Amino acid sequence: xxxxxxxxxxxxxxxxxxxxxxxxxxxxxxxxxxxxxxxxxxxxxxxxxxxxxxxxxxxxxxxxxxxxxxxxxxxxxxxxxxxxxxxxxxxxxxxxxxxxxxxxxxxxxxxxxxxxxxxxxxxxxxxxxxxxxxxxxxxxxxxxxxxxxxxxxxxxxxxxxxxxxxxx
Numbered sequence: 001x002x003x004x005x006x007x008x009x010x011x012x013x014x015x016x017x018x019x020x021x022x023x024x025x026x027x028x029x030x031x032x033x034x035x036x037x038x039x040x041x042x043x044x045x046x047x048x049x050x051x052x053x054x055x056x057x058x059x060x061x062x063x064x065x066x067x068x069x070x071x072x073x074x075x076x077x078x079x080x081x082x083x084x085x086x087x088x089x090x091x092x093x094x095x096x097x098x099x100x101x102x103x104x105x106x107x108x109x110x111x112x113x114x115x116x117x118x119x120x121x122x123x124x125x126x127x128x129x130x131x132x133x134x135x136x137x138x139x140x141x142x143x144x145x146x147x148x149x150x151x152x153x154x155x156x157x158x159x160x161x162x163x164x165x166x167x168x
Contacts, residue, residue, distance in 0.1 A: 003018060003060070003062070003063060004059040004060055005059060005061075005062075006058075006059050006061075007061045010061055010062060014062060015061075015062045018062035018063055018066050019062060019065065019066045019069070021066075022063070022066035022067060022069075022070060023066045023069045023070050023073065026047050026070055026073060027073055030045055030073070030077055030088075033045070034077065034080070034081065034086065037081065037084070037085075037086045038081065038084040038086060040085075041084055041085045042085045042086065043081065043084075043085065043086035043087070044086070044087055044088075044147060044148045044152070045074075045077055045081070045086065045087070045088040045089075046088075046089055046090070046091060046144055046147050046148070047070050047073070047074050047088070047089070047090040047091070048090070048091055048093075049067050049070050049071060049074075049090040049091065049092035049159065050063070050067045050092050050093065050094075051092055051093070051094050051161060051163060051166070051167070051168050052064045052067045052068075053067035053068045053070065053071045053090070053092055053159065054068075054071075054092070054159070054161075055167055055168050057168070067092070070090060071090055071092075071159055074088050074089065074090040074157070074159070075088075075157050078156040078157035079157065081156070082156055082157075085153070087147075087152065087153065087155060087156035088156055088157065089147055089155055089156060089157070089158045089159070089160060090158070090159045090160070091140065091143060091144065091147070091160050091162060092159055092160065092161045092162070093135055093140055093161070093162040093163070094129070094135060094161075094162070094163040094164065094166045094168060095125050095129075095134055095135065095166075096134070096135045096136070096137055096140060096162075097122075097134040097135065097136055097137065098137055101122075101134075102118060102122070105118055105121045105122055105125070106118050106121075108121065109121045122134065128166065129163075129164045129165065129166045130164060130165030130166060131164035131165055133164060135162055135163070135164055139162060140162055143160065143162060147160075
């Protein structure tokens with residue numbers, strides 16, 4: 001079953017599964033680690049968001065709502081941790097060239113029924129990016145590494161978008 005469903009046709013089970021994964025899971029992990037980070041006087045919590053936190057996507061209400069909620073959670077945790085040396089940020093990439101992206105693009109291309117291949121659909125996504133490319137996993141990983149460092153102590157309550165200039 002696809003996760004892309006319009007608001008009026010979105011089943012409760014799928015809604016709950018997506019929110020449980022993307023939002024409740026982050027909440028539970030944060031609740032588990034934040035007390036020891038506060039006690040230690042240092043910690044870095046980085047939530048992986050999406051451009052969907054800021055830009056809607058038709059037929060994806062649960063995904064967009066979960067990522068928007070994650071941004072709200074990030075901001076609350078940042079405020080709670082700030083006085084204790086704990087930062088909390090969200091990194092929100094656009095499409096990142098991963099196996100998950102390939103599976104999503106394959107599903108989308110199949111539903112469209114236009115006969116596009118996955119490489120053709122991937123090329124179209126790259127062409128729609130102002131940098132004419134798809135973000136690579138290493139770019140996100142390098143940012144995450146920096147955000148874990150002492151050099152990033154002033155970055156908290158941020159939503160850092162890795163988009164190559166794309167709006168989505």
